[in-house]
Amino acid sequence: MASTRTISGEIDFYVPSIGRVCKTWYIVYGDLQAHRPLICAHGGPGAGHAYLRSFARMTAEYGIPVILYDQLGCGNSTLLPDTLGDTSFWTIDLFMAELDNLIKFFAIEDDYDFLGQSWGTILGCEYIISRQPQGMKHYIISNGVSSGKLWVEAAGKLIDKLPPNVRDTIRKHEANKTYDDPEFQEASMVYYKEHVCRLDQWPEDLIESLTLLDLKNNPTVYLTMNGPSEFTMIGPLKNYSAVGRLHKVSVPTLIINGEYDEATESVNIPFFNEIPRVRWVTMANTSHTSWLEDPDRYFSLLANFLSS
Template identity: 50%
Template sequence: MSTPLKAVEGEVDFSVPAAGKLCKTWYKVVGNLGSRRPLVALHGGPGVNHSYLLVLADLTRAYSIPVILYDQLGSGYSTHLPEKMGDVSFWTEQLFLDELDNLLRHLGIQDDYDLLGHSWGGMLGSRHAVAQPEGLKHLVLSSSPADMGLWIKAQNGLRTKLSQDVQDTLDKHERDGTTESAEYQAAVSVFYARYLCRIDPMPEPLVEGLGWIEKDPTVYLTMNGPSEFYITGSLKDWSTIRDAHKINVPTLLLNGRYDEAQDMVVAPFFLEIPHVKWVTFAESSHMSHYEERERFMEVVGSFLVEDRQTQE
């Protein structure tokens, strides 16, 4: 039986004047911070929490990489603001960029860190990297869209592969504005079982992460919309294609063969980022860190460690 990894949890104050109250960001450090360059993980959603990325502790065990996970504002154990439902002027990309910078400073790692973003977390991470922060050394974009227009196009294509009755159910409830109905949610689950996570039953940490959207849908509904493929929120027109060429650190681009983030969705990153490697997992959908866990950790770990050795 393997020895439990060292893990420290904490909270950092995050000043957001528009919130009307003091906000806090919850975080967890797995491994020994200071032993080598840490990896900061950005979860998806927006509005799930860190739990489904806890498996990244495999990197700590295998490569001695400290992993930092945190819950973004409005999710998990960080401050919730349900009174801000629908407030697109509050729930902005800049809010979450500021929160990330605040956490990096609090932990004292702003001068030397790697970043892994999954799905929405990769969107956030790519925007962070575009600003060329001096401390960022490597970027991993896991199943993340470069452009939401392409994401929507890809989801529409995947929907056509579902049975006709499921497609009809989705269409009906989206047309009628009844996406909260049990019938709609059941049809959504069919889509998710093919393109979100192909493991049955779904891993418990992922169930927990997605469960936070049910507990507090504020961020997800405001920024995304009712589902992964029905995008009505403020991120609908999001794109980083025009700025991706400014990402100046070695970047690892990941997606799965059955991923919501189809090749067309991530390809602009590959075309625009100067120093980039692209790996597609043959048996995975959107959760390759579970679906092909061992290979995922090997690909990410070797990228972070070997590239650093090359630089040194």
């Protein structure tokens, strides 16, 4: 097993719309000069890097450097709580500019791989479609989102399969917009334990990330762009769609989702049908956090794909 050299720090990121320099926090596992690095974009938006820390295994076991970062507005990066609800500020373009800035900072424009998880796949797809980055050699869509409409439809079907009392509680509070009601939170957790992480005991790293999305913690980005829960999408991402444009994703692509994933087959089909060079693996007995539920298989899949 290779040693995992770790460095962390902050990158200056000037945001013209607010006229100030913000900070993007990062952590790097391994030596960026030794091998093509893998950039991992977390979900949420606003979940932070914590639940992806085990990607350090890619460095320790396969010698692949990994870059994790907290996107603007969450974790250790600059928090902007005054922008809660400002959909003109919190846009995909903002996060693409931040990604541009990160890639330039590490001087890896000519050679890197990219993995997006959940919301991170929206960022990844839009980045590839709009930028056509020549330096990106592989793209991994992990538990991805091709369309807000398809996501909401899939979530609705998954909720319908929950126990009737849980389903009815979720529907009642969605109708009343009482998302902070403990009853709604408890019912939501039933959904999460089925379709977000099926481990009996959730890792502390996952809990840390989900805490950033808790309504009590003022999750600026998540609440503004997505909504109050994984299945209640009321922000502008509900209108997002890459469908019909995914043929522009020309980089070799691996799709990974879980058998019980909230990113269901219907959400992933557009990726598979439209992206020219693509593979798709659905991991048995896993959900939206496949690398936590079956790490041996997940990281082996990743390493094999990145070496192809």
